[in-house]
Amino acid sequence: DQQVKQNSPSLSVQEGRISILNCDYTNSMFDYFLWYKKYPAEGPTFLISISSIKDKNEDGRFTVFLNKSAKHLSLHIVPSQPGDSAVYFCAASGTYKYIFGTGTRLKVLA
Amino acid sequence: GAGVSQSPSNKVTEKGKDVELRCDPISGHTALYWYRQRLGQGLEFLIYFQGNSAPDKSGLPSDRFSAERTGESVSTLTIQRTQQEDSAVYLCASSLGPPGRGSYNEQFFGPGTRLTVL
Numbered sequence: 001d002q003q004v005k006q007n008s009p010s011l012s013v014q015e016g017r018i019s020i021l022n023c024d025y026t027n028s029m030f031d032y033f034l035w036y037k038k039y040p041a042e043g044p045t046f047l048i049s050i051s052s053i054k055d056k057n058e059d060g061r062f063t064v065f066l067n068k069s070a071k072h073l074s075l076h077i078v079p080s081q082p083g084d085s086a087v088y089f090c091a092a093s094g095t096y097k098y099i100f101g102t103g104t105r106l107k108v109l110a
Numbered sequence: 111g112a113g114v115s116q117s118p119s120n121k122v123t124e125k126g127k128d129v130e131l132r133c134d135p136i137s138g139h140t141a142l143y144w145y146r147q148r149l150g151q152g153l154e155f156l157i158y159f160q161g162n163s164a165p166d167k168s169g170l171p172s173d174r175f176s177a178e179r180t181g182e183s184v185s186t187l188t189i190q191r192t193q194q195e196d197s198a199v200y201l202c203a204s205s206l207g208p209p210g211r212g213s214y215n216e217q218f219f220g221p222g223t224r225l226t227v228l
Binding site: 004006009036041042043044045046089091095096097098099100101102103 | 114141143145150151152153154155158160166201203208216217218219220221222
């Protein structure tokens with residue numbers, strides 16, 4: 001039972017354009033959502049988070065949107081840069097566990 | 111060190127052998143997690159330690175898998191009688207504490223151990 005889903009395994013975007021990564025979840029008890037970024041041969045690193053009491057959180061070029069009624073969150077990267085090329089995981093927590101999605105590989109083309 | 115470290119970085123073993131993976135969390139972090147990432151898959155939760163509480167082992171895929179943590183320090187993940195389907199990257203993460211209701215403690219991940227079972 002995949003409680004957190006990232007349905008797009010990969011995404012290619014031109015440098016300078018917007019990257020939109022999507023994530024869907026099924027458990028309405030999740031109350032915190034996170035995005036992690038992972039480069040090859042490294043562990044994931046925390047990127048941005050959002051509490052379920054908010055619908056938007058912004059940090060520089062990164063914005064996370066949460067639509068609770070649709071159980072959907074998205075990560076927007078504007079403008080996209082080649083250094084953003086990585087695998088992005090969304091994760092959700094409701095207790096002490098973090099449930100991760102399968103990841104989306106973003107490639108930003110120069 | 112400043113971050114989470116894991117050893118070995120790579121491990122190749124033969125089917126049926128036992129392996130032990132090590133994780134050194136960030137000092138002072140009471141929460142420690144083990145995850146597994148198979149090729150093309152997401153991060154699969156394995157086990158969670160919080161301070162001196164009983165660990166949550168609900169993610170361990172079989173009784174061949176076990177993990178220990180001494181206090182709030184080093185943790186070892188042991189896989190007995192390894193199978194080819196155990197091949198994966200095993201990631202360890204630590205945080206100051208667990209997420210609470212409506213709150214979050216950032217997880218810091220180690221670089222992982224890539225296990226290959228021949």
